[in-house]
Amino acid sequence: MTIREEMLKLAQDARKAGRAMANLSSAVKDEMLRRMADALEKGANDLLAANELDLGAARDKGLAPAMVDRLALDEGRIKAMADGLREVADLPDPVGEITGMWRRPNGIQVGRMRIPLGVIGIIYESRPNVTADAAGLCLKSGNAVILRGGSEAFHSNRAIGDLLKAEMAAMGLPAAALQVVTTTERSAVLELLKLEEQIDLIIPRGGEGLIRFVSEHSRIPVIKHYKGVCHTFVDASADYDMAEKICVNAKVQRPGVCNAMETLLIHKDIAETFVPRIVATLRAKRVEVRGCPVTREFAPEVKAATENDWGTEFLELILAVKVVDDIDEAIEHIQRYGSLHTETIVTRDYGNSQRFLREVNSSVVMVNASSRFSDGNQLGLGAEIGISTTKLHSFGPMGLEDLTTRKFVVLGDGQIRS
Amino acid sequence: MTIREEMLKLAQDARKAGRAMANLSSAVKDEMLRRMADALEKGANDLLAANELDLGAARDKGLAPAMVDRLALDEGRIKAMADGLREVADLPDPVGEITGMWRRPNGIQVGRMRIPLGVIGIIYESRPNVTADAAGLCLKSGNAVILRGGSEAFHSNRAIGDLLKAEMAAMGLPAAALQVVTTTERSAVLELLKLEEQIDLIIPRGGEGLIRFVSEHSRIPVIKHYKGVCHTFVDASADYDMAEKICVNAKVQRPGVCNAMETLLIHKDIAETFVPRIVATLRAKRVEVRGCPVTREFAPEVKAATENDWGTEFLELILAVKVVDDIDEAIEHIQRYGSLHTETIVTRDYGNSQRFLREVNSSVVMVNASSRFSDGNQLGLGAEIGISTTKLHSFGPMGLEDLTTRKFVVLGDGQIRS
Numbered sequence: 001m002t003i004r005e006e007m008l009k010l011a012q013d014a015r016k017a018g019r020a021m022a023n024l025s026s027a028v029k030d031e032m033l034r035r036m037a038d039a040l041e042k043g044a045n046d047l048l049a050a051n052e053l054d055l056g057a058a059r060d061k062g063l064a065p066a067m068v069d070r071l072a073l074d075e076g077r078i079k080a081m082a083d084g085l086r087e088v089a090d091l092p093d094p095v096g097e098i099t100g101m102w103r104r105p106n107g108i109q110v111g112r113m114r115i116p117l118g119v120i121g122i123i124y125e126s127r128p129n130v131t132a133d134a135a136g137l138c139l140k141s142g143n144a145v146i147l148r149g150g151s152e153a154f155h156s157n158r159a160i161g162d163l164l165k166a167e168m169a170a171m172g173l174p175a176a177a178l179q180v181v182t183t184t185e186r187s188a189v190l191e192l193l194k195l196e197e198q199i200d201l202i203i204p205r206g207g208e209g210l211i212r213f214v215s216e217h218s219r220i221p222v223i224k225h226y227k228g229v230c231h232t233f234v235d236a237s238a239d240y241d242m243a244e245k246i247c248v249n250a251k252v253q254r255p256g257v258c259n260a261m262e263t264l265l266i267h268k269d270i271a272e273t274f275v276p277r278i279v280a281t282l283r284a285k286r287v288e289v290r291g292c293p294v295t296r297e298f299a300p301e302v303k304a305a306t307e308n309d310w311g312t313e314f315l316e317l318i319l320a321v322k323v324v325d326d327i328d329e330a331i332e333h334i335q336r337y338g339s340l341h342t343e344t345i346v347t348r349d350y351g352n353s354q355r356f357l358r359e360v361n362s363s364v365v366m367v368n369a370s371s372r373f374s375d376g377n378q379l380g381l382g383a384e385i386g387i388s389t390t391k392l393h394s395f396g397p398m399g400l401e402d403l404t405t406r407k408f409v410v411l412g413d414g415q416i417r418s
Numbered sequence: 419m420t421i422r423e424e425m426l427k428l429a430q431d432a433r434k435a436g437r438a439m440a441n442l443s444s445a446v447k448d449e450m451l452r453r454m455a456d457a458l459e460k461g462a463n464d465l466l467a468a469n470e471l472d473l474g475a476a477r478d479k480g481l482a483p484a485m486v487d488r489l490a491l492d493e494g495r496i497k498a499m500a501d502g503l504r505e506v507a508d509l510p511d512p513v514g515e516i517t518g519m520w521r522r523p524n525g526i527q528v529g530r531m532r533i534p535l536g537v538i539g540i541i542y543e544s545r546p547n548v549t550a551d552a553a554g555l556c557l558k559s560g561n562a563v564i565l566r567g568g569s570e571a572f573h574s575n576r577a578i579g580d581l582l583k584a585e586m587a588a589m590g591l592p593a594a595a596l597q598v599v600t601t602t603e604r605s606a607v608l609e610l611l612k613l614e615e616q617i618d619l620i621i622p623r624g625g626e627g628l629i630r631f632v633s634e635h636s637r638i639p640v641i642k643h644y645k646g647v648c649h650t651f652v653d654a655s656a657d658y659d660m661a662e663k664i665c666v667n668a669k670v671q672r673p674g675v676c677n678a679m680e681t682l683l684i685h686k687d688i689a690e691t692f693v694p695r696i697v698a699t700l701r702a703k704r705v706e707v708r709g710c711p712v713t714r715e716f717a718p719e720v721k722a723a724t725e726n727d728w729g730t731e732f733l734e735l736i737l738a739v740k741v742v743d744d745i746d747e748a749i750e751h752i753q754r755y756g757s758l759h760t761e762t763i764v765t766r767d768y769g770n771s772q773r774f775l776r777e778v779n780s781s782v783v784m785v786n787a788s789s790r791f792s793d794g795n796q797l798g799l800g801a802e803i804g805i806s807t808t809k810l811h812s813f814g815p816m817g818l819e820d821l822t823t824r825k826f827v828v829l830g831d832g833q834i835r836s
Contacts, residue, residue, distance in 0.1 A: 102798055118809065201810060221810045239832070245832060245834055246832065253834075253835060357531070358514065359441055361533050361825060363825050364825065364827075364828065365825060366830060367828070367829050367830060368829070369526050370833065370835050373835055374826075374828075378522070379528045380520055390639075392639045395823045397826070405809040405810070406813060407781050408797060409775050410783070410785070410787050412785060413660075414664065414786055417671060417788050
């Protein structure tokens with residue numbers, strides 16, 4: 001079989017199995033997920049042996065230590081995968097939920113019922129835990145899933161997939177709903193991205209390069225976010241202690257992730273007092289501050305920001321700081337340089353909090369809280385399948401519900417149209 | 419300016435004006451729509467004069483009478499456009515609605531707020547009323563809109579657009595949020611479909627050829643439906659009178675539209691009595707029936723259906739009829755040949771009604787009602803911007819709400835992540 005034929009067959013099998021998945025009861029799906037969790041823990045030795053093959057190949061290829069670390073499994077990481085599946089089992093099942101039902105003048109009742117999307121393709125890089133996490137979310141929401149991880153994690157992903165599929169088969173469930181692509185041919189991704197009849201949605205998870213590649217080549221809808229350039233605006237009325245605490249948390253707690261702060265905007269009326277304070281605090285935490293001319297007036301030790309610093313996702317301990325005239329300039333700056341991810345205002349002013357909430361149309365908008373809360377788990381969605389900074393279908397962190405759509409249901413007693 | 423530059427400028431202007439539209443109050447938008455409605459009626463003479471130019475050109479080109487009729491405006495059609503805008507003004511505004519708000523253990527409150535999509539492009543064919551209808555829905559939902567109608571309707575569309583924009587300008591509103599593409603160059607559509615940074619969604623309205631062209635060439639998400647192959651399944655327990663009434667309405671009342679029935683499935687247990695009855699009734703209404711072998715056994719006057727007839731959207735008084743063994747075969751037939759539009763079961767059996775509702779994942783699924791109800795207005799969405807038979811973002815008839823997305827809003831009082 002050519003790679004094209006192999007991918008087509010795999011996707012057709014997934015499509016067929018997905019129809020059966022759509023009709024499973026929540027109880028059966030939850031039992032399946034819990035059995036899968038147990039199987040991962042019981043199969044830890046097999047997983048570690050498979051993982052060792054990947055790690056050996058990675059070291060031989062001279063992969064960077066950070067990359068090798070991402071790839072590595074250990075007892076703790078295996079337990080975390082298993083617990084992740086158990087948490088998904090505990091979440092409410094969105095499938096079958098009827099969101100609103102109304103009666104028309106002629107007596108028909110009309111409602112909208114949640115149904116699975118169908119077949120979801122996940123294209124990801126080196127972390128093998130994505131195999132279990134994404135499978136759990138897609139299957140719980142009644143979908144079939146095609147998993148295509150990085151070739152560095154080939155043996156690990158296959159071993160995880162085999163354990164999970166064995167549990168489905170043992171329960172008499174359609175194991176073809178879980179497809180792990182085991183060819184390492186690069187063209188496999190391109191072939192998958194053409195199968196618009198068999199696959200309903202593609203979610204790429206990884207660096208900007210992977211995401212651009214997938215969205216440029218896909219004929220299937222892609223849910224994506226390229227980067228998180230999160231802004232925090234400290235308004236004139238902000239409580240300084242709160243603002244400092246939020247800024248430090250947003251920048252320092254985990255700088256390498258997409259919901260960390262990258263640009264701090266400060267109202268000019270408090271620049272003289274707040275700029276020196278926050279700059280000193282951040283520098284004491286080893287943050288490199290790059291400031292606009294007004295920032296540097298009040299904190300001369302700060303390096304000058306260049307035009308390039310606005311809108312940059314540093315992903316490390318670097319922060320761009322700009323003093324703005326008012327909330328209008330803050331909102332304009334965010335519209336111009338932001339990435340529609342997460343923006344925060346720190347304020348005690350009711351009117352400004354409302355304006356910021358309404359007028360900033362990023363996927364997550366916050367008042368007086370750290371941008372680090374912008375993920376599905378922290379926001380209360382349960383586990384997260386990804387995040388979208390494009391507005392169609394989903395916008396922001398995505399949970400189980402975002403892996404469904406809604407059909408109309410109509411209950412009549414013989415009505416016809418006149 | 420090249421066509422490319424012209425389309426880019428127009429889309430950039432729309433993007434900027436769309437930001438202002440997003441923040442307008444419902445009261446202002448509704449007043450705008452009512453003034454636009456009045457302006458169409460007061461400007462009827464100008465519209466009719468512009469329309470006459472299009473009609474003259476159409477006749478000179480020898481366009482088919484049906485096409486010329488679609489293009490024609492008269493007092494009644496102008497009043498219908500105006501009333502359409504007034505109806506949209508009366509609909510509730512989805513923008514700003516918060517759909518659910520919950521509290522997290524750390525005290526932050528998390529909700530989801532509806533916001534406009536941004537800039538919507540509508541690509542359509544010859545009916546000039548789409549210009550006013552689509553503008554009304556897109557603007558009411560806080561979006562900017564780019565309208566690209568068929569070149570046959572060039573003068574009519576421009577005249578309608580000029581009247582509507584004049585009202586926006588008179589109210590001091592951003593008239594650039596309503597863009598009517600006035601170049602008749604065919605490349606204008608291709609250029610628009612490339613502007614993924616400026617346009618958030620494309621909705622093609624017209625025949626299958628137009629829709630395929632747009633979705634094959636667009637880098638922007640496209641909401642579409644190619645065709646409606648609607649099935650009605652008459653179950654063994656169906657009330658014959660009700661089944662007959664529903665089948666006649668679904669096939670005959672308006673056969674040229676996408677929610678008309680194209681295939682009738684009949685349970686084998688009632689074939690001997692129901693097949694001759696429904697065939698006779700439909701033939702009396704000049705419907706050409708094409709049947710499976712069992713259908714022809716009980717109604718020998720019926721022409722044999724070919725494999726090609728299953729899944730065909732006839733759009734005229736032709737109906738394919740198949741006798742099936744049970745509800746399973748009915749559902750399988752629909753999955754295999756359907757177009758995910760609208761399917762109906764006629765039954766008195768509670769269990770089968772529930773199975774059909776759950777297991778048939780078309781965009782509209784009905785029990786004991788005519789498929790002709792499958793449009794936004796009949797289902798209670800108010801006016802309809804289109805219909806989607808793809809599952810991402812929207813599935814089924816689309817109203818105002820489908821022109822919005824939801825962002826997360828987070829209200830804290832200083833929370834940081836630990």
